Amino acid sequence: MTFFLEVLIGGLLSGVLYALVALGFVLIFKASGVFNFAQGAMVFFAALTFVGFTEVLPGWTGLEPGSGGVFWLAFALALASMIVLGIATEKVVLRPLVNQPPITLFMATIGLTFFVEGLAQAIWGANARGLSLGISDEPVMWILDDFDIIISKFDLIAAGIALVLFVVLALLFQYTRVGRALRAVADDHQAALSVGIPLKHIWAIVWGVAGFVALIAGLIWGSRNGVQFALTFTALKALPVLILGGFTSVPGAIIGGLIIGASEKLAEIYIGPFVGGGIESWFPYVLAMFFLLVRPEGLFGEKHIDRV
Amino acid sequence: MKFSLRKSMVVGAAVTGLLATGYAAAQEQFVGLASYRVGPFGSNGASLYGGWIDYMQMVNERDGGVNGVKLTWEECETEYNNARGVECYERLKNRGATGNSVFQPLSTGITYSVLDRVAQDKIPMVTIGYGRTDAADGRVFPWVFPMITTYWSQASAIVNYIGSKEGGNEKLKGKKIALLFHDSAYGRESHAVLDKLAERYGYELTKIPVANPGNEQQAQWLQIRQLRPDYTILWGWGVMNPTALRTAARTGYPREKIVGVWWSGSEEDTIPAGDAAKGYVAAGFNPAGKNFPVVQDIQKHVYAKNRGNMEDKDRVGSVLYNRGVVHGIITVEAMRVAQEKFGKGKPLTGEQMRWGFENLKIDEKRLAALGASGFMPEMQITCEDHEGAGMVKFQQWDGAKWNVVSDWVKGDRQLVRGMIEESAAAYAKEKGITPRDCSKEM
Numbered sequence: 231m232t233f234f235l236e237v238l239i240g241g242l243l244s245g246v247l248y249a250l251v252a253l254g255f256v257l258i259f260k261a262s263g264v265f266n267f268a269q270g271a272m273v274f275f276a277a278l279t280f281v282g283f284t285e286v287l288p289g290w291t292g293l294e295p296g297s298g299g300v301f302w303l304a305f306a307l308a309l310a311s312m313i314v315l316g317i318a319t320e321k322v323v324l325r326p327l328v329n330q331p332p333i334t335l336f337m338a339t340i341g342l343t344f345f346v347e348g349l350a351q352a353i354w355g356a357n358a359r360g361l362s363l364g365i366s367d368e369p370v371m372w373i374l375d376d377f378d379i380i381i382s383k384f385d386l387i388a389a390g391i392a393l394v395l396f397v398v399l400a401l402l403f404q405y406t407r408v409g410r411a412l413r414a415v416a417d418d419h420q421a422a423l424s425v426g427i428p429l430k431h432i433w434a435i436v437w438g439v440a441g442f443v444a445l446i447a448g449l450i451w452g453s454r455n456g457v458q459f460a461l462t463f464t465a466l467k468a469l470p471v472l473i474l475g476g477f478t479s480v481p482g483a484i485i486g487g488l489i490i491g492a493s494e495k496l497a498e499i500y501i502g503p504f505v506g507g508g509i510e511s512w513f514p515y516v517l518a519m520f521f522l523l524v525r526p527e528g529l530f531g532e533k534h535i536d537r538v
Numbered sequence: 539m540k541f542s543l544r545k546s547m548v549v550g551a552a553v554t555g556l557l558a559t560g561y562a563a564a565q566e567q568f569v570g571l572a573s574y575r576v577g578p579f580g581s582n583g584a585s586l587y588g589g590w591i592d593y594m595q596m597v598n599e600r601d602g603g604v605n606g607v608k609l610t611w612e613e614c615e616t617e618y619n620n621a622r623g624v625e626c627y628e629r630l631k632n633r634g635a636t637g638n639s640v641f642q643p644l645s646t647g648i649t650y651s652v653l654d655r656v657a658q659d660k661i662p663m664v665t666i667g668y669g670r671t672d673a674a675d676g677r678v679f680p681w682v683f684p685m686i687t688t689y690w691s692q693a694s695a696i697v698n699y700i701g702s703k704e705g706g707n708e709k710l711k712g713k714k715i716a717l718l719f720h721d722s723a724y725g726r727e728s729h730a731v732l733d734k735l736a737e738r739y740g741y742e743l744t745k746i747p748v749a750n751p752g753n754e755q756q757a758q759w760l761q762i763r764q765l766r767p768d769y770t771i772l773w774g775w776g777v778m779n780p781t782a783l784r785t786a787a788r789t790g791y792p793r794e795k796i797v798g799v800w801w802s803g804s805e806e807d808t809i810p811a812g813d814a815a816k817g818y819v820a821a822g823f824n825p826a827g828k829n830f831p832v833v834q835d836i837q838k839h840v841y842a843k844n845r846g847n848m849e850d851k852d853r854v855g856s857v858l859y860n861r862g863v864v865h866g867i868i869t870v871e872a873m874r875v876a877q878e879k880f881g882k883g884k885p886l887t888g889e890q891m892r893w894g895f896e897n898l899k900i901d902e903k904r905l906a907a908l909g910a911s912g913f914m915p916e917m918q919i920t921c922e923d924h925e926g927a928g929m930v931k932f933q934q935w936d937g938a939k940w941n942v943v944s945d946w947v948k949g950d951r952q953l954v955r956g957m958i959e960e961s962a963a964a965y966a967k968e969k970g971i972t973p974r975d976c977s978k979e980m
Contacts (some may be wrong), residue, residue: 241755312684356580360812382788455753456810459578460777463751498757508721
């Protein structure tokens with residue numbers, strides 16, 4: 231039972247981190263109806279830019295390497311880079327495609343993926359790097375001593391950061407003018423424009439916010455596994471979360487993340503040995519597929535009704 | 539038909555020009571590099587191809603080429619993708635005066651994809667530390683050279699190393715060894731050898747797969763925590779390696795008890811893992827370090843002239859950079875051997891290069907002359923044996939750099955060779971290949 235709980239809790243905490251990546255997708259899909267294939271590349275770009283700045287800033291500014299000053303300055307510069315990238319994406323890629331079919335916008339984001347991946351490596355190089363956020367990645371000792379269950383301090387703190395971010399964004403969408411405008415734009419570009427909602431500003435804002443979310447996800451995942459190209463694969467973890475939770479719901483992303491995280495770990499341990507193991511990569515997709523059969527719009531997605 | 543003087547002069551000049559061009563091209567040996575510098579394994583490729591190109595550049599700068607034949611090369615980006623690898627093979631194979639002299643794709647997948655083509659095109663394929671293990675039987679695979687040490691020899695050497703830590707292989711009885719492997723053909727490559735050795739020495743082997751890419755391993759390490767193995771062999775690639783080390787730290791597994799393979803034992807694996815990698819041990823057929831004379835020669839003749847290939851010069855002397863230098867050494871030494879037979883100062887065809895590889899012998903004396911003593915093992919390739927060495931050294935990461943912690947450790951040669959011959963014979967039977975009679979080869 232202890233082992234089961236250990237696997238379950240570890241899975242739930244991993245699930246929150248999957249949800250963090252899924253959140254970037256949800257934001258852009260909610261505001262523009264675009265499935266942003268480039269979200270994984272944005273996570274990679276953000277983390278690599280942050281680490282790149284931490285490497286060059288001591289030389290530029292005379293600040294002590296690894297100091298708080300370097301960290302926060304690198305964070306600010308990486309965030310600014312993400313906002314610039316978001317605005318540039320809106321201006322160069324999306325604006326010319328207003329009112330085009332969703333598949334056109336989707337294809338544009340596939341192109342954007344390759345561009346962003348290449349740009350990140352062209353600027354900062356392809357070397358794999360370490361990233362320390364100063365959060366200890368050790369078990370919480372009192373839980374280990376009292377219950378013999380390993381829960382990582384890092385995962386707990388990362389999950390806490392992610393949850394705060396979820397709450398802030400949920401409030402932004404529900405209770406602010408910008409949030410209402412975002413939802414209006416998501417429903418119908420042309421209708422939103424006709425009532426005076428500045429589409430280009432809204433899209434720039436939402437891509438900027440998605441860039442911020444990508445930066446947080448990049449820092450957490452980069453700190454966990456190192457900053458390298460494989461960060462782009464975090465998007466693969468987010469896809470079943472989106473299918474399950476719905477593409478338009480922030481709470482859906484969290485619940486979907488928790489279900490996917492816990493189920494993939496439990497499946498790996500308890501089903502894996504019977505089918506040769508290594509099922510963690512495809513099991514969430516199978517699970518999501520079953521959910522699709524029952525609820526095509528996901529657990530919390532908006533029900534789509536077409537009038538004929 | 540009348541020829542004016544003017545026309546004759548023009549034709550004569552053109553012919554002379556063509557001959558001159560031909561002569562100049564004839565003094566060059568082309569090496570096609572199917573490399574990868576972008577994509578998921580770009581950081582590994584950048585260091586390895588950097589070392590390889592720097593060595594060839596050094597041979598050109600310091601020695602004026604191989605007996606006067608300048609080395610030329612062209613990279614073709616594969617992104618570690620099989621389809622692109624085949625495309626690169628085709629694009630490179632007819633480049634240079636004598637065509638591509640050797641193909642080294644640095645990918646097991648691409649190796650399998652072009653296995654039949656290299657035999658058809660008569661281009662030797664050298665797969666140092668990867669590829670198809672049973673291709674070490676040169677009677678069945680005359681065009682493939684899985685050189686230095688195969689995966690099977692490495693697996694056996696790792697067991698010998700663990701045995702030495704326990705006071706002898708007989709002390710392995712009752713010990714628990716976990717194998718955490720990349721769930722792919724590469725990751726499963728060691729199973730047969732480790733199973734046979736488990737039968738022989740009596741250790742309990744538990745195989746735990748990690749699905750590609752391996753950026754989440756909580757479930758696997760919780761299994762390991764429950765199992766409490768005495769040692770864990772890490773058979774990973776790419777992001778799987780730092781993730782394994784980080785997750786091992788998170789679950790409290792001692793890193794000193796993790797023994798990685800050579801594709802899990804570079805700075806690209808340990809630096810991203812941060813402090814979690816401290817104490818971790820990995821095998822390799824070349825150590826890290828800048829103090830080897832061959833690396834210092836590269837610094838002197840290439841980097842001092844600002845002609846180095848590495849963008850990040852701090853990675854010169856890293857495990858993968860030095861592995862690239864080993865690729866360069868083997869390629870150039872095979873050219874020297876082949877030129878001895880087919881004519882010094884002449885570029886070689888793929889067929890001639892194959893002869894060079896098959897008669898390659900790099901002993902301690904030659905290693906010393908190359909400035910590579912301790913940098914790679916002694917090796918001798920023959921018609922039957924395309925492996926050549928079958929040994930590895932072990933290094934331990936101290937948090938900042940790799941330190942060598944063993945001498946060259948051999949695998950169980952008899953066991954591995956027997957398995958290679960058995961597997962190659964099965965392949966020959968399946969494909970209808972009649973193995974060469976090596977006693978008749980010159």
